Amino acid sequence: MDNADSVGLRVFSLNCWGIHYLSKHCPQRYDMIGDMLCKEEHDIVLLQEVWSEKDYLSLKQKLGCSHPHSHYFKSGVIGSGLAIFSKHRIHDTFLYRYSLNGYPYMAHHGDWFGGKAVGMAVLKIGSLTAIVYVTHLHAEYCRDKDSYLPHRVVQSWELQQFIRHTSAGADVVILGGDLNMHPQDLGNRLLRTSTGLRDSYLETAKFDGCEDGMTLIADNPFISKKDLAPFEKGIRIDYIMFKGSSKVAIYCDLMSTTTGSVPEHPFPYSDHEALTAELRLETHAPTETESDRKSGNPASAAGKVAELVDIVTEARTEVKVGLHCAERMRYTATRTGVMGLALLFLELAIAAVPWLALGAEQPFPRTSFYMLAALCFAILLTTFLLYIFYTMELKSLQGAEDQMRLAVGSLQEKLRGFPLAQPHNTQRRPPEGLEPSAFDPEE
């Protein structure tokens, strides 16, 4: 790289746990976060769970000098909770709302009301176009029996689709956020393999922070050890990922996390640890043409495609499990609704037709009549709403499954086109910054 030009880029990501009245020390923590961001002057700050717009606005005021550009992504009932602050001008933003996001009646989990989404911002860094994504996927409340798994897999699917399709014109791609997935979880593998995004924890030259890069740790005073079980020390579910292009190679020089406490403060910034990645962008004249880049090492490329076929097939299976579940739930709702209707008709019949009362001395007691009728109506309304909701869930799951089937077909076709197809031989990695997406249509 003779004509290389190097730019440093510091990226920060934190799940702020900003639920007023429920999260502990919320205002104090926002003060701490604001002070730290003002002092640290990261290039790009990606925040999640900023549920209150007021908190965003006060951060915006505080960071007016260090981060003149910012955007808050609005969605759902409460909001997406996603915010971005930047030293570099934000030229454009876009929001994609995930089609599945838990259930409205699971109000104590709250995910549905949050309107989970992925926010996108187009930044100009010198002459480079950087596309930055911030997201927060559905929480995992119980790893052994995770009823939200199909939803999270579909969210990963939509996230990778959104990134792949919107980042074609980018020189630099950055994703930060709380993915609520462990490093080897299906959704995470799907995301990385299909987009070519690289995990800064795995790529960094130097790491400073929690053991194994964990971001939800037992040492954090806001975390109860019970919630982490069976992972005694903690888990890694927050990420900063990046990808270069034919014009820019990216290296991660240093990655760091907070470690459950903040010096000179009684408590940490959040229940999650904060992540900082120090990236280095090496711009070079595009000496390699697009086709050079794509051909790369055919064996490695074929291995990558074969790996992706396996992952998408696994994701499809998971979505099918979700489909089966949603169908069963819709069937139950329908059956309950029909029973409610039958009960209502029976009641009306008994009240209207005297001989049906089977010679009871008393007529149908009025109070019971109205109470029973109200119950029937309540059942009918609830089951109707549930039916509508499950139908929407089914459509989204079916839609994702269709897209996955199509993708697998297309990938298999591509695999047949490789001259030296050697599946599962993915050890050799293409040169830094040139990681292509396995979904790129073949030439």
Added chain:
Amino acid sequence: MDNADSVGLRVFSLNCWGIHYLSKHCPQRYDMIGDMLCKEEHDIVLLQEVWSEKDYLSLKQKLGCSHPHSHYFKSGVIGSGLAIFSKHRIHDTFLYRYSLNGYPYMAHHGDWFGGKAVGMAVLKIGSLTAIVYVTHLHAEYCRDKDSYLPHRVVQSWELQQFIRHTSAGADVVILGGDLNMHPQDLGNRLLRTSTGLRDSYLETAKFDGCEDGMTLIADNPFISKKDLAPFEKGIRIDYIMFKGSSKVAIYCDLMSTTTGSVPEHPFPYSDHEALTAELRLETHAPTETESDRKSGNPASAAGKVAELVDIVTEARTEVKVGLHCAERMRYTATRTGVMGLALLFLELAIAAVPWLALGAEQPFPRTSFYMLAALCFAILLTTFLLYIFYTMELKSLQGAEDQMRLAVGSLQEKLRGFPLAQPHNTQRRPPEGLEPSAFDPEE
């Protein structure tokens, strides 16, 4: 164009009006549509309002030979109604659901249940990557007092965002569908100016079909003249649009529409007219570099940006009107809910505290008590659901308004960067196929 390579591409678009039991002659019309498509062998067929998946599947079976590749986009309660059939392989698909889409309680309008969206498909046509979009925006039920206008403007905004951000890697971009907007409507201008998409009716060398390219005409037996008033002859609301790239120039050689009847059949294919555009793709070696293309004629480019600033500002005003409306509706829902709650408390108080009954001889009649309580609960539930719904509507409108404000700021910044800014001088058009998007970040 010495080293030009020419490919023909026939694109078809039709709103199928496929509401079983409600649309007239639905099965017969699908038979006619299938036969025609099988015979005509268009390269790309874009259908809207295919509400039943069964109809899609039977079309798919019928078109197995002529159009081996197809995709049906699922969304919402009923579905998006969008389908694509293609002679060329579909490599990938993606769906974007609009954040606003009417009101669920306007069930007779049905738009909310349809889950309006824009479907995207990535096709390979020879060595070219074509990205094809199919969409259907919210209907206009009353032009004079169009309460859905802010929703449709936000849909246009999201549509142009989606197209701009996902089409960066495309050689050819095609959009077909029922936009439910007249050619000079705000949303339509916004879409064309921001994406650089060109309307095939305006661009075609030769046109054959209804006067002024109308697609909803009084001569169609399924249309009542009353619905069209004050447009006696009809309106143009269905479109096929296209855009080339630095690699491909596109020309429309012939555009045609059906004219309200089909020879040898007693009725037309649908209540909308079908559109066919015969496009010609001229591939040439990219002699001009990206920066050449972007600089183009600075006066014309500045004029384009200035025009876009005006349009986005106009759209922002419209969204603000929608915001105001949604706020008022939410306020009304809140007030009604509070009244329901007050009524419930009053009732409970009267029933529980004897002296509040003001010495009435009779105790609180039981029947009335339960009926009143049921009424209160019904009010509370309804207003709660409405409150949630209006809050989501507000968030989406605010989100769109934020994005528009940011876009205007960015565009104005760009405008200041032009050396010879001559706003509103947009007469000269850049060479065919090289229409840039005014949103492209400056170099």
